[in-house]
Amino acid sequence: MSLRASFASTIAFMLLPLAAQAAGISYSKDIQPIFTDKCVACHACYDSPCQLNLSAAEGAQRGANKLPVYDASRTKAQEPTRLFLDAHGADAWRRKGFWSVLDGRGNQAALMARMIDLGHSHPLVPNAKIADGLDLSINRRNQCPTPESIDDFVEQNPRSGMPFAVTGLSDKQYATLKAWLAQGAPVDEQPMQPSAAEARQVTDWENFLNQRGARETLVSRWLYEHLFLAHLYFSENGTPGHFFQVVRSRTPSGLPIDPVAARRANEDPGTEFYYRLWPIQGVIVHKTHITYPLSSAKLAHVRELFFSGNWQADKVPGYGPKHRANPFETFAAIPAQARYQFMLDNAEYFVRTFIRGPVCRGQIATDVIRDNFWTLFQDPRHDLYLTDPVFREKATPLLALPGLIDDMGQMLLQWTTYRDKRNEYEKLRLIAYQGAPVPTWADIWRGNDNALLSVFRQYDSASVRKGLIGGVPQTIWWMDYPLLERTYYGLVANFDVFGNVSHQAQTRLYFDLIRNGAEQNFLRLMPVAARGPLLDDWYQNSGKLKMWMDYQNLDYGMPTGLDLPAVGAKNAFASQLLTRYASLNARPDPINLCRNGGCYRSGVVRPLQDAEQAFSRLVSRPAAGLKVIEQFPEATMLRVELADGKREIYTVLRNRAHSNVAFMLGESLRYQPGLDTLTIYPGVLSSYPNFMFDLKAGEAEDFVAALEKVQVQADFDKVVERWGIRRSNPQFWFYFHDLDAYLRETEPAEAGILDMNRYENL
Incomplete structure (x- = not known):
C-alpha cells in the first residue's frame, strides 16, 4: 500500500463513528498488539509505573496503584500484588487498592483515554533531545493520577501523556484505542493452551513431581523451590513462544489450576496441593524471562540423579522459619551430590535467578x-x-x-x-x-x-x-x-x-x-x-x-x-x-580478548570484521585515557547495517570501577571514574537498553574515530546527532523492537520485549 493510500485509510477509519469502529475491534488481535508495540516496554513486571501492567488483559483490567513494589525504605512488608496470583478479576483488585484505567465515569473518559489524548496532543519535536523539566530516571516519583485527580494532572503536566516522553502512537493506533475504550474496553483474550505434544510432556512432569512417599515428596519440594521462578519450555516438540511455570495448585492434574498464593515458594501452602505446570500468559518480557529447558532426556536424568541411590527419608520437614532459613538441614536427606549436580547442569539459569531476578533491581x-x-x-x-x-x-x-x-x-x-x-x-x-x-x-x-x-x-x-x-x-x-x-x-x-x-x-x-x-x-x-x-x-x-x-x-x-x-x-x-x-x-571474545592483532570474529563477513577491528580500539582502555567513556551510559546498543540489508547488534557495556564494593551505602565515595572501561560484544547483553546508535558497517571507522576525539559533552552530542536514536526519533519503535527481532532470530527461546524505562535523553 502506498503512503498516500495508507494515510487515506487511516483518516477514513478515524472518521467512522466510534461505535462502528469498536464493533470490529478485538482485544487479542487489535489492542494487545498496540500495548505490546508501544506500552509493554515500560508497563510490565514489578517496576511498571503505578503497577499498571499492560502485558496481558488481566493487567489492563486490574488498573493502577500508587504503591511502588520496589521500595527500599518501607518499615512494614507490603501485601503482594502479583498478577494472576494474588487476586483475580477487577473487583478483587479494587479491594486491594487498584483503580480502573479503562472505565469512564459519566461523561468523563477513561483514564487511559485521557492519558493517550495528552500524549497525542503534545508530540515530541522529531529527533530533538527531550526538553528539560521531565524526569526520565528510573527512580522518578510516579504521580499515578486517579479518576478524581486526572483533571489537575492534565493541567499541571501537559507533557506527561502516554507513551511517556517517547515517539507516540500512530494515528491508527490512537483511533483504535479510543474506539475500544469508548465501547467499554471489551476483552476477548483467550488463554494460551499447550499443544497436544506439550500436554503429554506436562503430564509426564506432573506425574513425576506428584509421586507419593517421603523421598519423592522431599525431592519434589526441593525441585519446586529451585524452579518456581523459571520459564519452562519443552526443547523437544514444544511450540515456540510457549512457556510454563511450576506452581502449587489445590487441584490435581486434569483439573483447572487453582494456584496457592503463598508469599514465598518455601512457605506453608496451608492446604493439600499438587505441583502443576501452568501456561504463562501475556507478553514475554526479557527482564523476567529466565528460561529452563525440559525434555524427556532431562526427566530421565533427574530421575537417575535423585533416585538411583538407596538413600531414605522417613519424614518431610515442615515449613517453619527454621526450615526455610537452612535448606541444608531441611533437605539433608537428599544426597548433596545430587543437589549440587542439578544446579551445575544449568548453572546459567541459577546465576540468572539472582543476577537478573526480582532481587536485582536498584543501585x-x-x-x-x-x-x-x-x-x-x-x-x-x-x-x-x-x-x-x-x-x-x-x-x-x-x-x-x-x-x-x-x-x-x-x-x-x-x-x-x-x-x-x-x-x-x-x-x-x-x-x-x-x-x-x-x-x-x-x-x-x-x-x-x-x-x-x-x-x-x-x-x-x-x-x-x-x-x-x-x-x-x-x-x-x-x-x-x-x-x-x-x-x-x-x-x-x-x-x-x-x-x-x-x-x-x-x-x-x-x-x-x-x-x-x-x-x-x-x-x-x-x-x-x-x-x-x-x-x-x-x-x-x-x-x-x-x-x-x-x-x-x-x-x-x-x-x-x-x-x-x-x-x-x-x-x-x-x-x-x-x-x-x-x-x-x-562465547569466544576476540574483540575484548584480542590475540595476534586480529580483534574480530573469523566467521562473519569482511565488513563486520572491519567494524569489530575498529570497535576493539575502544575496549580495555581506562576512561582516563579515553574520555568518551565518561559520556557512555551503562548499556548502549550498536546497530550495524550491511549493504545487503542485514544487520548485526552489539552491546557496549560501561564497567564502572570502585575501590571496593563492601558497603551498602556510599557507593559514590568509592567510585574510581578514571578506571572505567568499555566491553563491546555482539548480541543483546542487557534487558535495559540505555541508548542506541545506528550506523553503516562502512562508517564504523568514522564512528570510532569520532568517539576517540570526544573530550567534552559537546563533542559527544555531535556523535549522537549523527548516529544516535533519540526517544523522539520518528522511527524509534522500529529500532527499539529490532533488538527484540534480533533476539528472536539469534536466540529464540531467550527473546522477549526489552525494557525502555532506562533509555536516556542523550
Missing part, C-alpha cells in the same frame, strides 16, 4: 557486585561438603540464612547472629581444606558450557551470559555448593520483593559475605605470594575496615597446585583458562 541491590566478573564452579568431586560427611555434619548448622525475621527492632541482632555463624563456618572450612589435597585444574568444574559465566552490572540492574566475555576482570568468583545454594536461597527462594527494609538489608548484607567467600575461594587457586596483593586491590581504602570487621582471614598457608607466576598470576590464570576450557567457552 542498593546491585552495588554488592563488581561491574564485571567471571564465575567458575568447584568440581563436585573436590567439594568437601559433598565428599566429607564429617565436615558436612559440622558445617550444616552454620549455613542458615537471615532475612526471614523482619522485625525492625531485631535487625541488628539478626544480622550479627548470622554473620557470626557464617564466619564460624569459614573457619571450619579453612581448616578442612588445609587438610585436603592442593587445588589443581581438576578442581574447576568443566561438565558443560555452563561452567564459564560472565556477569555484568549496569548500575541498577545486572545480567549474566555463558562464556568468558570482556577483558580479564578485576575479580573472579569460584563457587562451591554451599556458596551457590546459599546465594540461591538468600536472593531467590527467601527473597520477598514486597518485604520491608529489615528483610532487604539483611539479604543484601549476607550476599556481601557470599561474594567475599567466592572471591577468597578463587584466591586458593593463586600462588600464596599473589593472594595478599590481589585481595588488597579488591578491598582498597574502607574495604580494609570491612575485611577486619566482617570477613574471614585469607588462607596464606595452603599452596596451589596450579603452575602460575607470583607476579601476574590472575592474568596467567585467565590465559590458561581460555586455552584449557576453549571447547566449553560458549
Whole structure:
C-alpha cells in the first residue's frame, strides 16, 4: 500500500463513528498488539509505573496503584500484588487498592483515554533531545493520577501523556484505542493452551513431581523451590513462544489450576496441593524471562540423579522459619551430590535467578557486585561438603540464612547472629581444606558450557551470559555448593520483593559475605605470594575496615597446585583458562580478548570484521585515557547495517570501577571514574537498553574515530546527532523492537520485549 493510500485509510477509519469502529475491534488481535508495540516496554513486571501492567488483559483490567513494589525504605512488608496470583478479576483488585484505567465515569473518559489524548496532543519535536523539566530516571516519583485527580494532572503536566516522553502512537493506533475504550474496553483474550505434544510432556512432569512417599515428596519440594521462578519450555516438540511455570495448585492434574498464593515458594501452602505446570500468559518480557529447558532426556536424568541411590527419608520437614532459613538441614536427606549436580547442569539459569531476578533491581541491590566478573564452579568431586560427611555434619548448622525475621527492632541482632555463624563456618572450612589435597585444574568444574559465566552490572540492574566475555576482570568468583545454594536461597527462594527494609538489608548484607567467600575461594587457586596483593586491590581504602570487621582471614598457608607466576598470576590464570576450557567457552571474545592483532570474529563477513577491528580500539582502555567513556551510559546498543540489508547488534557495556564494593551505602565515595572501561560484544547483553546508535558497517571507522576525539559533552552530542536514536526519533519503535527481532532470530527461546524505562535523553 502506498503512503498516500495508507494515510487515506487511516483518516477514513478515524472518521467512522466510534461505535462502528469498536464493533470490529478485538482485544487479542487489535489492542494487545498496540500495548505490546508501544506500552509493554515500560508497563510490565514489578517496576511498571503505578503497577499498571499492560502485558496481558488481566493487567489492563486490574488498573493502577500508587504503591511502588520496589521500595527500599518501607518499615512494614507490603501485601503482594502479583498478577494472576494474588487476586483475580477487577473487583478483587479494587479491594486491594487498584483503580480502573479503562472505565469512564459519566461523561468523563477513561483514564487511559485521557492519558493517550495528552500524549497525542503534545508530540515530541522529531529527533530533538527531550526538553528539560521531565524526569526520565528510573527512580522518578510516579504521580499515578486517579479518576478524581486526572483533571489537575492534565493541567499541571501537559507533557506527561502516554507513551511517556517517547515517539507516540500512530494515528491508527490512537483511533483504535479510543474506539475500544469508548465501547467499554471489551476483552476477548483467550488463554494460551499447550499443544497436544506439550500436554503429554506436562503430564509426564506432573506425574513425576506428584509421586507419593517421603523421598519423592522431599525431592519434589526441593525441585519446586529451585524452579518456581523459571520459564519452562519443552526443547523437544514444544511450540515456540510457549512457556510454563511450576506452581502449587489445590487441584490435581486434569483439573483447572487453582494456584496457592503463598508469599514465598518455601512457605506453608496451608492446604493439600499438587505441583502443576501452568501456561504463562501475556507478553514475554526479557527482564523476567529466565528460561529452563525440559525434555524427556532431562526427566530421565533427574530421575537417575535423585533416585538411583538407596538413600531414605522417613519424614518431610515442615515449613517453619527454621526450615526455610537452612535448606541444608531441611533437605539433608537428599544426597548433596545430587543437589549440587542439578544446579551445575544449568548453572546459567541459577546465576540468572539472582543476577537478573526480582532481587536485582536498584543501585542498593546491585552495588554488592563488581561491574564485571567471571564465575567458575568447584568440581563436585573436590567439594568437601559433598565428599566429607564429617565436615558436612559440622558445617550444616552454620549455613542458615537471615532475612526471614523482619522485625525492625531485631535487625541488628539478626544480622550479627548470622554473620557470626557464617564466619564460624569459614573457619571450619579453612581448616578442612588445609587438610585436603592442593587445588589443581581438576578442581574447576568443566561438565558443560555452563561452567564459564560472565556477569555484568549496569548500575541498577545486572545480567549474566555463558562464556568468558570482556577483558580479564578485576575479580573472579569460584563457587562451591554451599556458596551457590546459599546465594540461591538468600536472593531467590527467601527473597520477598514486597518485604520491608529489615528483610532487604539483611539479604543484601549476607550476599556481601557470599561474594567475599567466592572471591577468597578463587584466591586458593593463586600462588600464596599473589593472594595478599590481589585481595588488597579488591578491598582498597574502607574495604580494609570491612575485611577486619566482617570477613574471614585469607588462607596464606595452603599452596596451589596450579603452575602460575607470583607476579601476574590472575592474568596467567585467565590465559590458561581460555586455552584449557576453549571447547566449553560458549562465547569466544576476540574483540575484548584480542590475540595476534586480529580483534574480530573469523566467521562473519569482511565488513563486520572491519567494524569489530575498529570497535576493539575502544575496549580495555581506562576512561582516563579515553574520555568518551565518561559520556557512555551503562548499556548502549550498536546497530550495524550491511549493504545487503542485514544487520548485526552489539552491546557496549560501561564497567564502572570502585575501590571496593563492601558497603551498602556510599557507593559514590568509592567510585574510581578514571578506571572505567568499555566491553563491546555482539548480541543483546542487557534487558535495559540505555541508548542506541545506528550506523553503516562502512562508517564504523568514522564512528570510532569520532568517539576517540570526544573530550567534552559537546563533542559527544555531535556523535549522537549523527548516529544516535533519540526517544523522539520518528522511527524509534522500529529500532527499539529490532533488538527484540534480533533476539528472536539469534536466540529464540531467550527473546522477549526489552525494557525502555532506562533509555536516556542523550
